[in-house]
Amino acid sequence: MLLLGAACPAVAADGEPDRDFTIEDPRITESSGLAASRLHPGVYWTHNDSDDGPYVFAVDSRTGRTVATVTMRGIGEPRDVEGISIGPDGDIYVGDIGDNLDGTWNHVWIYRFPEPKTLRDTAVTATQYDVQYADGPRNAESLMVHPKTGRVYIASKNENGGGLYEGPGKLTTGSMNVFRRVDEVPWVTDGAFSPDGRSLALRSYFSARVYAFENGRLGESRAVAAPFQRQAESVTYTADGTALMFGSEGTRSGVVRVDVEGGGKPDEPGGSGGTGDGQEQGKPSGNGSPGQGGSAGQEDDGKGSVGLGAVIIIGVGALWFALRRKRGRGQG
Template identity: 35%
Template sequence: MVRGVRAVVGVAVVLPFLVGAASGVDAPGRPVLRFQDPDVVESSGLALVDGLLVTTNDSGDSGRVFAVDPATGETVGTTSWTPDPEDVEALAPAGPGHVWVADTGDNQRRRGSVEVLRVPVGRGDVVASPERFELVWPDGARDAEALLAHPVTGQLFVVTKGVFAGAVHAAPLPLLSDRPNRLVEVAEAPGLVTDAAFLPGGGALVLRTYTNAHVVAHPSWESLGWWELPPQDQGEGLTVAGGELWLSTEGARSQVLAVDLPPAAAAADLAGPAWSAWRWLATARGLPL
């Protein structure tokens, strides 16, 4: 794992002032919508797909996701499937008209492998037979409530939820549906991560806990700072909407809140791809990193 500030033209100018720059930007939440559907009672994951806000209930629900009109909070489409999942905890964008559904929860640490499903979403009610992919933990069962999908490569990352610390695990690329896919630990994570999302350029991501948001560079996985989120009873969901984060919480008719992303996060999002390009060029030419 690569650490430290890079002395790279066009990147070193940005990275030094990012560390800690996002800290202390305590953001009051602005209401975006209130879920109107009485079946949305434990919003645990969020994803924006084709202008619709997709959410899913926490553990104990059947296999289904809800497509919500952000202008009204009304559910305009539901996708359901069988068999029912064990414990759905997160969503991530999976291309036009689809989301990744993370059946990765495991409070009792009993599951040596978990599952992600690529589920179609949109307006109208659909019964689907989604693609399923088994993910195998490298060193025993873990509880995970956050799923990331890189916006450029499509690679999936699962973030475990430890009390004091967690870990980011990378899935193989491409995923295979006919055999288990072994996860590889690639980075540390804060404790009690409940959701996560990449920024649009793929050069940075945000990990949320019940109380804070953490900005992390990609592909270095360096922490760039954190700030406090507005209070929510059980803050679980997170998605990126332009220059904002949208946040959901469990509870019937719960409200989705918006907070602004710090400018440093957008700068990191641009710096990440620049560093990736430089690293590839330097490796190809045998230059020191």
């Protein structure tokens, strides 16, 4: 467990955006989602898990410091905020979709507000949408807004695998928004569309995959060299689509950049699409240590098996403590 603790912090880059960084704000202790700003290069929006209130934070990847705190008004008391995404309209969508008892809530919520043009502490009036699943309540931590169609997707979380749920063409207030299961997914803690909308990245505690995405359905996939983190929670693409940023919970939690092999700028053919060969792609930008970009998913070439075994042991311990912590909080 000492090794586990030492593996967490990432080192902020020297003034360069979209590189490994540490979230410095002492208020952000349970960063559960990430979304790359569309208006402010190098800035990432995040939020705490449950019991924190209606707050969203803008963190500058150049320094790891919070440059804006947004307080959402006009909504109920958030229960278990787990995901965040930005739509093609420039609005920020916040998913109050967690349900650690897999059926406690007969509905969940999505909050929406325009991304602020100026980075400063502010209060905004957010729109609140009521959400139900067509096949009954479930736990979820992944909210993804398609960057071209604006349709909202949720990936449920279950030890035996979850589902990808598609929302209505347009979310509405005053009535229930029913999300319908359209595909199967593994156990995921977060997901994100590439800026061109052709790929969907899904991560779990120990791995990540990028799926080709077309006509609202998952296609071929490839593994991505996800970093090993203390409690792997979040993922987002950089604004240019050339890399994935992986985040975790905890005080001074690290965010690790993983370059996407073959990643291109939005709308370039094949920029972020899956290769379908099942091979692991991507390269962490850190120095290879677990907390700074080391992969927990690379194949063993016969060397360093002791190190791989240590990572597995530590990983099992991390998962056990994470599950105990999540379930012990009840609704949290």
